[in-house]
Amino acid sequence: MGSLIPFQDLNLYPDHASTGTSTTTVTLIPKIEPKPEPLDEPLHSPFEKQPFSPNPNPNFPQPNTPISDPNSNSVPNNSLTQCDNLSSDESNVYSEFYRISELFRTAFAKRLQRFGDVDVLDPDSRAIVPVSDENQLSTVVVSPRRKYNQRSSELVRVTDLGIEDQRYFRDIVRRTRMVYDSIRISSMTEDDKRRCLGPVRKTRGDLKAAALMRDCGLWLNRDKRIVGSIPGVHIGDVFFFRMELCVVGLHGQPQAGIDYVPASQSSNGEPIATSVIVSGGYEDDEDAGDVIVYTGHGGQDKNSRQCVHQKLEGGNLALERSMHYGIEVRVMRGFKYEGSASGKVYVYDGLYKIIDSWFDVGKSGFGVYKFKLIRMDNQLEMGSATLRFAENLRTRPLVARPVGYISLDISMKKENVPVFLYNDIDNDHEPVYYEYTSSIVFPPFVYQQVGSGTGCDCVLGCVDDCFCAMKNGGEFPYEHNGILLRGKPLIFECGPHCRCPPTCRNRVSQKGVRNRFEVFRSRETGWGVRSLDLIQAGSFICEYTGVVLTREQAQLFTMNGDSLVYPNRFAERWAEWGDLSQVFSDYMRPAYPSIPPLDFAMDVSRMRNVACYMSHSSTPNVLVQFVLYDHNSVSFPHLMLFAMENIPPLRELSLDYGVADEWTGKLPICN
Incomplete structure (x- = not known):
């Protein structure tokens, strides 16, 4: 360590x-x-109710602010006075003090705390400055709050x-x-x-x-x-x-x-x-x-x-x-x-x-x-400099890097945006020799299970209680901007038999690649993939494609020494995205919709896409999420990739393949 x-x-x-x-x-x-910082919005909590409160969020005290102790001898809210030993004149004096203190706090406390002139113990307390324990009166009302450990x-x-x-x-x-x-x-x-x-x-x-x-x-x-x-x-x-x-x-x-x-x-x-x-x-x-x-x-x-x-x-x-x-x-x-x-x-x-x-x-x-x-x-290199350099690559790649580009689009316009191929290390041009496929190739019998009338009837867009929402366990897997809410064993997107438009919130991964990617040659990892765009956590990246083989076909290919990708070996990183077990004690890992063990392999020796060049990592920044949208065979889902974190431009993308080559740490197909 x-x-x-x-x-x-x-x-x-x-x-x-x-x-x-x-x-x-x-x-x-x-x-x-x-x-x-002038570029920042004022820090207001969603729980703020009192505009004059020195600490607008009772559940979120400001850093370095003393927090009232819930175990102290403070009087609960329903006991405003316990001063039996005080005379009426003294009680009047203290009542007047608290009234003036409240007026002062309302008018000035927020401003004073902003500039650090005072420390406010609690937005519900009647004191502006901390008072030592021996001088505290039992009449002060302090709301019970969790005592945070100060920084x-x-x-x-x-x-x-x-x-x-x-x-x-x-x-x-x-x-x-x-x-x-x-x-x-x-x-x-x-x-x-x-x-x-x-x-x-x-x-x-x-x-x-x-x-x-x-x-x-x-x-x-x-x-x-x-x-x-x-x-x-x-x-x-x-x-x-x-x-x-x-x-x-x-x-x-x-x-x-x-x-x-x-x-x-x-x-x-x-x-x-x-x-x-x-x-x-x-x-x-x-x-x-x-x-x-x-x-x-x-x-x-x-x-x-x-x-x-x-x-x-x-x-x-x-x-x-x-x-x-x-x-x-x-x-x-x-x-x-x-x-x-x-x-x-x-x-x-x-x-x-x-x-x-x-x-x-x-x-x-x-x-x-x-x-x-x-x-x-x-x-x-500074991250801010990399962001600026990536912006130049997106618009003028040959000007930003005159040497090294083998192809400005190995997808041959099969993707929505070009996929660059870059190698300034050696003369290896291997990726251009494969046929590029933007979607996985299933056997014909997989589509025989597609029947009419199996989609939703949402004309203007899916609603929370529609047929497709029910297939996903009663909730949609994505928010309105297409960000994955939480991973599931299987996601049902709206398909060809749904009446909803292409802009439906439940049509995300089927729309294809939206970010500009670059397959590049590295001395450390061989071929790899990086994005020229900043990818937000939870965003769709691309599909992992190839030709699907049944078990019998896969065994024949293995005998001939060909490399295959086995979807059932991918680590279940989808379970980590949206896992709130540390926050909510009753959180349960999604188990519906469930799928049987995947019993097929993918051949990428002839047809593949950009995803096949992603490196293996035990701490990946990309996860595999199984999705269905164009057929109903749960045994043959699409392998859709989503970002596990904010991925800066030109940072290599990585997957957890589950089982990697013991010599290189990558699957053999990527070498």
């Missing part, structure tokens, strides 16, 4: 660290003022991760993100159902998913504050929502652009920054990729215009202290991206060192703090 190293004692300055002599430092208690202030660095350790942490991050996406998508689908019954308030699925996961203790990296890389998070990983960064522990602030350990929690009384988000929201920011001039927080009005001088406090002071101690920071870039679930995307670009800081006059004429960040060496 890797090593979890406690960070160096920050009470020792670098020039004294080697000798062990301490230097007296001045304890700085800065005013905590997060840097708001740790202990700085550690994770080092020396082996291959198995990396796979372990990657799998944890992947599963956590799947839970997040499943809850978010399901909550939006439930909103759509309620909206059909009448007007309802639209909820933020990203906030609801984060709140529910925090209730269940599923946020990662809360027990330690990690300096440097987060185990299981790779450079280039993309996120559609800020709250997802909090869930995986990459950046702990829902809105603030600087994540740091506050001075009040730091071991030496100084704030320490651990990560920043660069979104271009500050006019004085300069982003050259490997070099960033980052503008500090504060001094902006509600229209994101600089209106006062910035101060060296909070996140600004934390960045300065991280520079002083030589502590690297993680950098995420946020920008608008067409096709994103939120209209924006956040990409992790690696580690940067803060090498300089100064106070300067900004473009608006007000003083701002600036920090120069330099990207550290020996890291993978």
Whole structure:
């Protein structure tokens, strides 16, 4: 296993660290003022009812906010006064105090908490500031709430991760993100159902998913504050929502652009920054990729215009202290991206060192703090740079990469979009020698079971109680944008005998490929597949095609040494997508509709498609989902592939074949 190293004692300055002599430092208690990101929407919980509440979501307290203890001696809501030992004059005084306190809280508490001037224990409490236990009165009403573990202030660095350790942490991050996406998508689908019954308030699925996961203790990296890389998070990983960064522990602030350990929690009384988000929201920011001039927080009005001088406090002071101690920071870039679930995307670009800081006059004429960040060496290419390069490949492939393309469409227009073939390693052109088929080839007898009148009668589009919904267990497998809600043993899509239009929400995988793919040659994995588009988790990718053989035919092919693909050997990764057993104790794995054991093989020695070149992985980013739509033989389903996570452009796609070649880790057909 890797090593979890406690960070160096920050009470020792670098020039004294080697000798062990301490230097007296001045304890700085800065005013905590997060840097708001102008591109982000205000963080409001779907459960918010009180517009003036300092913490709008009672089930989702803000980070670093003290939480009331449900086991404390607070009086329940039905007991407003237990002051029998107080005189009537004293009771009147305290009643007047609570009335004034309530007026004050209503008018100012939300604003004060935003800038960190006060800590609010609970939105239902009558106190603005924390009160010591010995001074608390039993008349204070505190609603019972779950006591969350506050985020740790202990700085550690994770080092020396082996291959198995990396796979372990990657799998944890992947599963956590799947839970997040499943809850978010399901909550939006439930909103759509309620909206059909009448007007309802639209909820933020990203906030609801984060709140529910925090209730269940599923946020990662809360027990330690990690300096440097987060185990299981790779450079280039993309996120559609800020709250997802909090869930995986990459950046702990829902809105603030600087994540740091506050001075009040730091071991030496100084704030320490651990990560920043660069979104271009500050006019004085300069982003050259490997070099960033980052503008500090504060001094902006509600229209994101600089209106006062910035101060060296909070996140600004934390960045300065991280520079002083030589502590690297993680950098995420946020920008608008067409096709994103939120209209924006956040990409992790690696580690940067803060090498300089100064106070300067900004473009608006007000003083701002600036920090120069330099990207550290020996890291993978920045994810944001890869996104820009992939955009050029989609539009001008021969200009972006003049050398290496063998074909600009090996599908010969059989797919909706071209499939590129690229090899700048050797002279192998093998994929062009196969006949490309965009759909699996079944034996003729499979279609003999198709009968008339077996489809739905939905003319304008399928509804929740139609015939096809009932075949799927009473619910549709996809949401309105075609995202898979949760995996099942088998999915019934609307077929040729259904009256619904091609735009029906239950016709997803049968529409074919929508993303632009590239079959490429790699020194490490042989032939592989990558996308030129950003693929959202739960999206359909393509079908795994070939010629279906019965058991007898497969045995003959095996005797001749031909390589076959056996659908029954694919790992049941579909069960992981939408698995909410960690959130709901009564969750049951879908068992309907069920299918018998698949007793056929696929020959890809003559006819195949892009899916046949996907690599094998024990931690894949693609799953196999069995689907029926053009016939009713459950023994011969289509093998449809869906994304298990957000897949950035130019990242290799991988499947869990179940049984792989022991020498290469890939099926023989892909070598």
